[in-house]
Amino acid sequence: MADGTIGLWTVPLAVLGGAIRVSTPFLFVSLGECITERSGRINLGLEGTLVMGAMSAYGISYLTGSPWLGVLAAGVTGALLGALHAGICSLPRVNDIAVGIALMLFGTGLAFYLGKPLIEPTAARLPAIDFGWWSDIAQVRAALRINVLFLIGIALAPILYWAFKTTRWGLLIRTAGESADAARAMGYSVLSIRLRATMVGGFLAGIGGSFLSLFYPGSWNEGLSSGQGITAVALVIFARWDPLLCMWASLAFGGAAALGPALQSVGVTSGYHLFNAAPYILTLAIMIITCSPKRTLTGAPAELSITK
């Protein structure tokens, strides 16, 4: 604590900064999953996609020196994993939840395998924009060093909301998710709509992973993601498949996840691991409050296996 004058204000400030920094992967994964689930399929494999995205972004950034190429590579990797998921799910009698679990294991395994040589070297990281220039307090400035990806994510949420409501492909995705028969009757291939929706979802999740390795925490190691991907998938469910609610929920999650490190910085270390588990406990608690055995969730795509 360089500046003693703000004292305990460090904690809410760090939580705010954390909400901005930590929420970005949640934001991208949940928006991506939102698109996939709206088309009537659930991809639990985004946990693996996140880790693969982080690894490939770090690798490409290290090799080319350009972090933005890394972000692109992460997106492409994610889209490929999405295509794999959609491809297997399009076979008859294959359960999309099980395929997601398989790709979760496959993605993390592959990332650890390919990422072994990347633990040592340092790759070029994504730049941050300094929004705290007006303040003299170091903590405020640290909290307001914001990455462009965060801003893109925040902008993406209302765009998606609008796109689902009004655009042609938004309607197509929703039709495939609500009634595959209706989409088929209109002459569209449900499998191909879902393939594209899963690939876009994977693309966004991969970018979320690139944020982990290229900005915060900003390095590649095997403990980089521990359940952020699956938390984000759960988040979509209680955000009622609404991109705007996904955004708010991601911010809340980022704040919860920043609580542990923030308290540690002011000397509260006793419950460190429990505070680190805050996002998972929060997810579970919100799911318990918002779910109900009596009715299907409002806003749930009717074709989604998880709510049937």
Add this chain to the structure above:
Amino acid sequence: MTSEVADPAEAVAISPAADPGFLQRHGGTIEYILIPGAALVGALGVFGVFVALFGKNPLDLYFYMYQGAFGTWFSWQNTLTRAAPLILTALCTALPAQLGMVIIGGEGALLIGALASTSIALTMQWAPPLAVQLAMAAAGMVAGGLWIMLSGGLRQYRGVNETISSLLLVYIALAILNHLVEGLMRDPTSLNKPSTREIGAANMLGSIPGTDVHWGLVFGIIAAVASYILIYHTVFGFAARVAGGNIRAAKIVGLGVGKLIMTVCFLAGASAGLAGMVEVAAVQGRTNANLAAGYGFTGILVAFLARQNPLAVIPVAILLGGISASGGLLQRRLGLPDASVQVLQGIIFVFVLASDALYGRIGFLKGKS
């Protein structure tokens, strides 16, 4: 699985080749062996191509995998030691699957079971070893059982998806374990790797005579056989399968679905909790972060590869135990990273699921009627 031959003697008399009805009756069973087997071979092939891309000879790979898994008595023992927790964690997925639930939180129940059994062993240091071991097993099973029952209850009474809740509970279990191991339960002498105190050499489970394989394997086999009998040869198991097949039909015939879900989830969690107890009492001797070795996650794969059949879980767990046992040799001889086992498991999982599409589509197994 049921044979329709009335007289067993008659079945023996007719050789399979001469019996035109043989394929028709046993086609299903053959399918259950043939298709996952083919998926496994396909996955090994793809993995061979994968390592070939990194300049390794796939034939070397297969040779060392076989050597490391089943080549020597030493590797067999290593394989069986790893198979023991896999059988138990696989049951944590296979039992709820009978009810149509996808539980993937075996790792969490294993950790909680380990924690509970360690706690009870540390408070019972005065008691004779057998009493300590029994108490450990009971504590591990109850704790693990309640942990997965939580997921089951949330599904039944709050409509929370059990797949996601059970996975979230894994991370919560790990946080609780780390919290206790680094705080309340920490052995002050464990500096680099925070751990609890040791349960004591006298309380360790020991090996099956004549081997280095611990008694956990026997626990696993007993649990698997008992689960099989429960599911396929009791009224309770029949009710569970009815509920798994058609929940509405189960309600119409008056089955207490909630009670079924809670009981099955408890048994599933108890099994994974027992795996945690075994890992503490037979391998680690204490609780620390080493216990989160991924047995719970590999157990999911075992259950799916065994097509959720508790009896088939045993050979599949030995197979997957063999793959993970060969990891060390692959690292030393071929210079493959330790994650290669994980990659192979992922590929196998993908192949097994994709092969679901093949059931009932293999021409010669349909029989000519």
